[in-house]
Amino acid sequence: MALFRKMGSTRSTMNDPFLDAVVSFTSNDYANSFVGMYALKNSDVYTAVKIIASDVASSPIQLTTNNIVEADNDLNYLLNVKPNDLTDAWHFKFALTANMLLNGNSYARIIRDNKGNPLRLDFLPVSSVTITSDGRSISYTYVDDDKNEIRLNQNDVLHFKYVTYDSLVGVSPLFALKKEIQMQDAGNNSLLSFFKNGVKGSGILKINEGNLSPKAKENLRNKFEEAISGKNELRTIILDSNMEYTPIEINTKVLELVNNNVYTTKQIAKAFGIPLDKFGMELTNTSSDQANLSYLQNTLSHYFSAFTSELNIKLLSYPQNKISQFKFNTDRLLEISTDKLVESTIKASQASLLTLNEARAKMGYPPIENGDKILASLNYTTLDALEDYQKDKQNNNRAIEQQGGDSSNE
Numbered sequence: 001m002a003l004f005r006k007m008g009s010t011r012s013t014m015n016d017p018f019l020d021a022v023v024s025f026t027s028n029d030y031a032n033s034f035v036g037m038y039a040l041k042n043s044d045v046y047t048a049v050k051i052i053a054s055d056v057a058s059s060p061i062q063l064t065t066n067n068i069v070e071a072d073n074d075l076n077y078l079l080n081v082k083p084n085d086l087t088d089a090w091h092f093k094f095a096l097t098a099n100m101l102l103n104g105n106s107y108a109r110i111i112r113d114n115k116g117n118p119l120r121l122d123f124l125p126v127s128s129v130t131i132t133s134d135g136r137s138i139s140y141t142y143v144d145d146d147k148n149e150i151r152l153n154q155n156d157v158l159h160f161k162y163v164t165y166d167s168l169v170g171v172s173p174l175f176a177l178k179k180e181i182q183m184q185d186a187g188n189n190s191l192l193s194f195f196k197n198g199v200k201g202s203g204i205l206k207i208n209e210g211n212l213s214p215k216a217k218e219n220l221r222n223k224f225e226e227a228i229s230g231k232n233e234l235r236t237i238i239l240d241s242n243m244e245y246t247p248i249e250i251n252t253k254v255l256e257l258v259n260n261n262v263y264t265t266k267q268i269a270k271a272f273g274i275p276l277d278k279f280g281m282e283l284t285n286t287s288s289d290q291a292n293l294s295y296l297q298n299t300l301s302h303y304f305s306a307f308t309s310e311l312n313i314k315l316l317s318y319p320q321n322k323i324s325q326f327k328f329n330t331d332r333l334l335e336i337s338t339d340k341l342v343e344s345t346i347k348a349s350q351a352s353l354l355t356l357n358e359a360r361a362k363m364g365y366p367p368i369e370n371g372d373k374i375l376a377s378l379n380y381t382t383l384d385a386l387e388d389y390q391k392d393k394q395n396n397n398r399a400i401e402q403q404g405g406d407s408s409n410e
Contacts, residue, residue, distance in 0.1 A: 039102060039174050042181050044265050047279060048272040053097035055300055056307070057090045058332065065324040075118060075315055079326075083108075083121035092123060097303070099126050100160045101272070104170035108158040109142065110314060118315050121158070131159075131168070138168065158314055162306050173271040184264040206244040273299035296333050304328040331362075349375060 039045045061079040063070045070076070083092045092108075099106035107124035130141040140152040140159075161170025174181075212220065262281065269276055275291040308326040316324055342363065349359040357371035 039177075039181060042184060042268075044184070044268040044279065045174070045177070045181065048268055048274055049098055049101050051274055051278055052101060052272060052300070052303060053094045055333065056097045056303055056328075057094040059300075059304070060329040061308070061311070062327050062329050063324060064327055070324075075326075078118060078121055079311075084123075085120075087123070092121070095123055096158075096160055096307075100162055100170065100306075102172055102174065104161060104163070104172040104175075105129075106160045107140070107142075108160075109152060110156045110158060112156070116317070124157070129157075133168065155314055158310055160307060160310055162303060176271050177268055180264045180267045208244060273302075292333070296330060300330075300333070304330075 040049070061076070063073045063075050078089075079093075080089050083089055087095075096106040096108060103126045105126055107126065107129050109122040109124055110118050111120035111122060113119045124142055128143045130143075132139055132141065138154045140154070140157045142150045142152055144150060163171045163173065163175075165171065207220070265279055265281070266276065269279055273295070275295050277291050278295075308328065311326045312321050315326070345354070345359050345362050348354045349356065352374045354362070355372050355374055357367040360367060360371065
């Protein structure tokens, strides 16, 4: 059963690194006339996609085993340094995230060595991938630049999606924003038309005692508009005695409403889950720190999980993925200031959560000798050790009492 047929698509280069990373894709589900690339012409959508894709791309993906980071693992190199020979890891993750947001789906092909270990990750344009399923398994068909169809196994394709209605196909947030974006575009077009017309605006040119044909009226209109446009826009208008020009007054209140309308911006921010302060709006009753933490917990963490859940089952084999898993390092997103970073690092070191060298590495300092030992305060100990200490103390007291009794008997 075919889940997807390849839709009409466009691929374009606009000399913009951001736009070059995105492949346009039209879905027959909700937007025969609505294309992901076109949505980037809306500044709020552009900002939303750029914010989320940049944060995902800037957060390192770490392989952990029993919650311990394996820093030297080859998979970390693929995901954070060089996934293939064509691009670096930052732009690779950025393109995957941007496509997932705009098109609902994004794909990367896993190239493996003779032992089945991931060797390379190749970005696949959304418009070149078709998904098919027989109810038991899924396969992907990729059409390369030479129009060759390459059938790929499910385990050899990283398929990233966020919102989905059947767990197989992703849906873009743009699905819920079609009307809002159309409203914003219509308002912006009204403003653009007003400023393009300049000071002349619209008006009524009346010809007294004239009986003109439709063609003559059209010619007169063109000549008159030409006389008051371009270089002549601010010059004096000269009319014949039988001509009368009356400008149509424009209600600027409508233009002010369009210019100050933040409804669509709020709707776009809500659909993508981004705090309004990132769109340049002031927050009320919420600090910037609270907004950033909420953004990380309620938005980015879900996008991170969409990535890591796919990586865990496609890049790790069973039973390795029972004890190993991928995680995004969010230290950069949680860093608010240098002072707070120092404070949190000191507290973690004093609480015996970090060794001295781990704390120094967090601050960017080199390791020191004997710095790999956990520091512990004499004021803290485990409950078992406390019970042993109390028993030893009681035994010592008894021994002292016995020695005192023996001395008195003598």
